[in-house]
Amino acid sequence: MALEKRELGSSGIKVTVVGLGTWQFSDAWGVKDYATAKKIITKALEAGINFIDTAIVYGQGLSEEFVGRAIKELGAREHFVIATKIPGEFLAYGDVFKATRRSLRRLGVDSIDLMQVHWPPAWHNIPTCEYMRALEKLVNLGLIKAIGVSNFAPELLDSARACLAREDVVSNQVRYNLVERDAEKEIIPYAEAEGLSIIAWSPLAKGVLTGKYTPDNLPAFTDVRQNDPLFHPENFNAIYNTLVKKLLEVSRKYGKTPAQVALKWLIQASDTVIVIPGAKNEKQVEDNAVAGENWYLSIEDWLTLEEASRNLRISRVTW
Numbered sequence: 001m002a003l004e005k006r007e008l009g010s011s012g013i014k015v016t017v018v019g020l021g022t023w024q025f026s027d028a029w030g031v032k033d034y035a036t037a038k039k040i041i042t043k044a045l046e047a048g049i050n051f052i053d054t055a056i057v058y059g060q061g062l063s064e065e066f067v068g069r070a071i072k073e074l075g076a077r078e079h080f081v082i083a084t085k086i087p088g089e090f091l092a093y094g095d096v097f098k099a100t101r102r103s104l105r106r107l108g109v110d111s112i113d114l115m116q117v118h119w120p121p122a123w124h125n126i127p128t129c130e131y132m133r134a135l136e137k138l139v140n141l142g143l144i145k146a147i148g149v150s151n152f153a154p155e156l157l158d159s160a161r162a163c164l165a166r167e168d169v170v171s172n173q174v175r176y177n178l179v180e181r182d183a184e185k186e187i188i189p190y191a192e193a194e195g196l197s198i199i200a201w202s203p204l205a206k207g208v209l210t211g212k213y214t215p216d217n218l219p220a221f222t223d224v225r226q227n228d229p230l231f232h233p234e235n236f237n238a239i240y241n242t243l244v245k246k247l248l249e250v251s252r253k254y255g256k257t258p259a260q261v262a263l264k265w266l267i268q269a270s271d272t273v274i275v276i277p278g279a280k281n282e283k284q285v286e287d288n289a290v291a292g293e294n295w296y297l298s299i300e301d302w303l304t305l306e307e308a309s310r311n312l313r314i315s316r317v318t319w
């Protein structure tokens with residue numbers, strides 16, 4: 001079944017509402033063999049997903065290499081919209097060019113569809129217009145097609161957009177899932193008012209919303225989740241009892257998995273939203289893609305989950 005598509009800002013680039021996140025191809029998540037990565041990307045292609053998100057920092061180039069190699073071997077360059085990101089460390093004018101050339105080489109492409117600023121240069125004192133103008137130059141040179149940001153507050157995003165002469169920022173990639181909804185306060189309303197896309201990262205709350213982890217079955221994670229507040233017992237128990245149980249109930253009603261319902265909830269929350277769940281195997285990609293198909297939660301069920309998550313407060317002060 002075809003997946004719903006949404007335009008990235010007003011770029012003319014249309015992506016499936018469910019993309020594929022590839023931070024998984026790194027030490028952080030542990031998928032470090034190319035064969036598994038290729039299977040995951042092949043399954044994304046077969047399931048109709050056309051949007052892949054990677055970043056320079058994921059496995060220090062490993063994720064970009066795997067994505068580029070698989071897309072080339074599959075002959076699928078025309079099918080996929082490729083998004084990558086420059087870290088906040090590499091935003092000095094010359095570094096933006098140097099980093100992009102290396103990304104192009106690792107991805108094995110002539111042009112990157114969406115280049116995002118991964119996070120603001122918080123402690124490097126680089127003026128906003130310095131890196132935004134460098135990105136606009138990359139568009140003029142044809143090396144990237146569109147400019148996005150990630151983890152930007154509206155005030156900074158406004159300043160960043162004001163630096164651009166002809167281009168506009170098309171998207172802001174931010175943390176957004178049924179547990180962590182802070183983006184709804186200012187970031188999503190700004191995107192809705194300005195016609196930008198929201199690319200939701202960790203849309204499954206790093207696996208919490210798949211329903212497969214319970215207070216009695218919390219593996220001793222050896223990955224990026226080791227110290228994540230989501231899995232701290234005080235937070236996890238509250239999330240499980242108030243939200244995950246409801247999610248299990250609603251998903252049974254629709255004959256869907258909790259992951260599919262959790263993703264669909266975000267897609268229905270705002271028409272600016274595109275979700276990019278990460279996957280560690282083919283089955284997970286296949287499962288997640290279904291969230292982009294043509295079925296919807298009723299308003300009552302959407303509201304049930306809204307209410308279950310609205311008063312959930314997780315604390316990040318875990319030590």
Ligand SMILES: NC(=O)c1ccc[n+]([C@@H]2O[C@H](COP(=O)([O-])OP(=O)(O)OC[C@H]3O[C@@H](n4cnc5c(N)ncnc54)[C@H](OP(=O)(O)O)[C@@H]3O)[C@@H](O)[C@H]2O)c1
Pocket residue numbers: 020021022023024029053054118150151173174200201202203204205206207210212259276277278279280283284285287288
């Ligand atoms: N811009 C940023 O600053 C930023 C930050 C973080 C992430 N991202 C991007 O967002 C993407 C997604 O975020 P994320 O990887 O942090 O978290 P996520 O998508 O919320 O969770 C991914 C994890 O959930 C589990 N999972 C996924 N689909 C599943 C399914 N259908 N059934 C059961 N388990 C499933 C897998 O881990 P297990 O099987 O081990 O449980 C998987 O590694 C990343 O890959 C990356 O591209 C961007």
